[in-house]
């Protein structure tokens with residue numbers, strides 16, 4: 548096993564508060580390994596602790612306790628020189644781009660190289676290469692005010708790559724962009740991850756971003772990681788209610804209103820219908836299991852809602868079905884035996 552690019556080992560971050568309110572625990576006992584060369588997403592609501600977590604990775608904050616290793620270096624124990632070394636290997640892009648208005652595209656991208664005291668003769672070709680990498684050759688001499696949001700973020704990405712980092716951090720980089728531009732920027736990040744082998748750690752409050760480019764995900768709430776793993780596994784078997792609520796509307800299906808309004812927690816009457824969510828993953832996504840349930844067991848199944856999509860290039864489907872409550876246990880057994888996942892959502896009728 549290769550070492551993780553970033554390893555949080557029981558990290559806590561406390562902000563002392565004046566007065567009686569007690570300290571703010573921004574992060575509590577975080578254990579997380581960010582694999583090298585992967586795209587990992589941290590998702591959480593406002594105030595969950597995402598920015599604090601990211602700021603630690605580039606050495607802007609230190610853990611109050613626990614240990615944080617970035618590219619083999621201990622952030623907590625680093626000297627000022629050590630922190631500078633950590634920052635050199637970590638690039639960062641921002642929601643609001645943070646470009647200098649008085650500098651052109653080329654000037655913004657060259658800035659980190661100038662600050663690092665790079666040889667003048669090397670700066671121009673390196674800058675041109677980065678500009679080409681992000682597809683802005685025609686805009687090289689424009690100023691930020693003359694660029695679209697997507698173009699500004701491309702400048703941000705090129706600037707973050709200028710010093711050849713091993714890790715790229717993204718702080719809500721697509722939150723200010725429209726869906727089409729978001730897609731293009733995510734494609735660019737994915738290309739950079741694949742072609743340069745760069746580790747990407749991004750924070751977001753949008754599960755669609757995680758679905759589209761993250762191979763790994765951690766869900767954070769009130770300073771704690773409540774669920775983490777490979778995106779595919781977390782999406783197919785979300786365990787925590789927060790994860791489930793982030794997933795609503797992003798994968799699979801939403802419950803049709805006419806059913807949601809009638810749903811009861813218990814079967815009640817004879818003749819009631821059980822409402823079951825059936826999740827298909829991997830090769831089972833295309834297997835006609837529901838048809839087989841009807842053909843082989845004589846259980847009639849009503850499909851109420853459904854969606855099939857791709858996550859991490861693997862098929863992922865989710866259906867909401869109704870079937871006779873008195874055949875529920877048998878049907879669940881049949882479907883699970885054939886590799887599908889089921890969850891009872893309630894009863895109607």
Ligand SMILES: Nc1ncnc2c1ncn2[C@@H]1O[C@H](COP(=O)(O)OP(=O)(O)OP(=O)(O)O)[C@@H](O)[C@H]1O
Pocket residue numbers: 562571572573591592593594595596597598599600
């Ligand atoms: N410098 C600070 N001093 C005191 N409290 C802080 C400080 N920075 C963050 N916090 C608190 O720590 C908690 C986590 O904040 P953080 O900014 O990391 O959350 P977030 O998930 O990034 O939220 P958002 O998406 O709104 O940026 C919040 O309760 C916040 O008020």
